[in-house]
Amino acid sequence: MDNVYDNESEDGSDVEKKNENDIWQLPVKGPDGSTIFIRIHKDATVDEVISQISKRKSIRMEQLCVMYTTDKLEYGQGKRLSDYHIEDMYTLHYTVSGAKPPLFKQRCPSPQEQQEADKTTNGSDMDEDSNIWQLTAKLNDTNAHHIRIKKDATVDELIEKISDRIKVPIESQSIIFTTKRLEYGQGKQLSDYGIQDKSTMFVVLRLEVPSLDSLASPTDLWQLSIKDNTGFTYHIRIHKDTIVDKLIDKISEANGSPRERMTFVYKRNQKSCKLEYGKRKRLTDYGIQDKSTIEIIFRTRVTASESQASPPAHVKVKQEEDVKTSDASESSNIWQLTVCHLSGRKDNIIIHKDATVDRLMDKISERSGIPTVQMRNILYRGQKLYQGRRLSDYPLKNNSTLFLGLRL
Structure with a gap:
């Protein structure tokens, strides 16, 4: 995708004087799939938007048809962006009527233009x-x-x-x-x-203290596959000499669930081995190697009195069904969201559905290296996600796609 940023305009000096929060960035998609970005004041008229697109793409305005959703932006009517409910980072589309957009044709300059050109060359x-x-x-x-x-x-x-x-x-x-x-x-x-x-x-x-993973060579870092009881799989990179406690903490953070609600199992040579937390054991103590698979099982909490008594057969079957239902519901609370950057980069974020937008921003920052203070907004279907709220406050679901806008 051809992403182009419009950092200059004819009245660039006026734009610089305005508050940065009043300047909007609008993606404009063409019929060939290419995208340009125009920067414009939020109170600008539709005529200014169409004029910028016409100059950027070298298309005559009478051949240009600019659309937002199903509405055509009308030129010469004096309407503003707010009349079409257009906001920051909303996407416009344009089509060209008739032949292909003409290129600039060479012409003889006027006497005034020739005089100005002579001044600049001299x-x-x-x-x-x-x-x-x-x-x-x-x-x-x-x-x-x-x-x-x-x-x-x-x-x-x-x-x-x-x-x-x-x-x-x-x-x-x-x-x-x-x-x-x-x-x-x-x-x-x-x-x-x-x-x-x-x-x-x-x-x-970059003032943080380097971690063991950051100082390690590529050969010392292992990539482990984490698979839950619903079949959902993701990957974690970790140092080969780390202890099991750190691996469990990483998995717990990625799933958004306390480690007490999960059982961690590693299978080797058709034998299952439960990973124990707090024993200060290393990955190699369990025979874990690079590209190994760790299985996690979500479980309900059982009291000591309930665990000592052996229930009847029909009660035991009912408890197993409840555990399966609880495991499925717990797993369904873990979402994988795709965050798209303007550069075309995509990051997959694993997060609990009840997490806050602030937590989502922290995870995006950890994955992409972009400071949270530089993030201007996170959009889902044109709707902005506000800090302080939870993801469940929005019509998000698993495998949803978000768009990240940055401060320029």
Whole structure:
């Protein structure tokens, strides 16, 4: 998918002066499946939206038909986005009537245009200034640094300038543009990340203490398959020398259920072995290896008095049926949600259906490395998920797809 960000407009100076929360980003999909993104004020007219799409795609406005759901956006009627109930990150679609959209044709410039062109070509200083970009690096909401750099500079030069400006070593920071982290030492250009003049980047300080997993070499990390009694399977990466307690804690966190409600079983050579918590045993003590499968069984809590007494046969059958029903309901409370980024990346998040939106944002941050403060909104079918609420407050279900919008 061809994702293009519209960071510039004819009245860019006015847009910069407005509050960032008043600037909306609208995805616009074409008939060929490509997508562009336009930035516009939330109180803008429909005419301004159609005009931006016309200029971006080089399509005459009389050939352009812009749609939102089943409504056609009418040009020249003085209507605003709110008249069509359009909000931030809502998707528009356009079609082209008649022949293929024409390309720009060469024409003879007018005398005034020729005179202006001569002025720009004669001024060497103006040419030099046009090759200099001013980029903004934000360390937090109140600390922004402006960096002047040549437009054909490498990413390494930009990262070194930012490091010198904020006095933070390169290895202790990450530079984020949209949803991508700028990679140092790869010889990439600014254009490889879609960076343009007046673009804004975010600086994230990496001050956390490195974990055992982060310091381990790839050969020391194992990928274990976790399978529940409904057949649902997901994967966990963990260090081969870790203790079983840490593995159980990871599985419990991924499922959103306390470990007391689950039994962990590893089968080897047709023999089942129950993993014990609190014994300080390692994975190798149970014969667990890379790409092994751990089975989890959801169970109900049984008191000591009930466990000592042996119930009659018909009561025992009824209890087994209740346990199966409880296991299925417990498993149904675990959802796998797909989070789509504007860059095309997709992350699968495993979370309890009654978890909060804040917990979902934390899981997205852990998986993608994007700070939660940079997340602008999470959308499900055009509806925004608000912090402080639970996922069950929205019409979500297992395998639902969410869309993540970031602050630019």
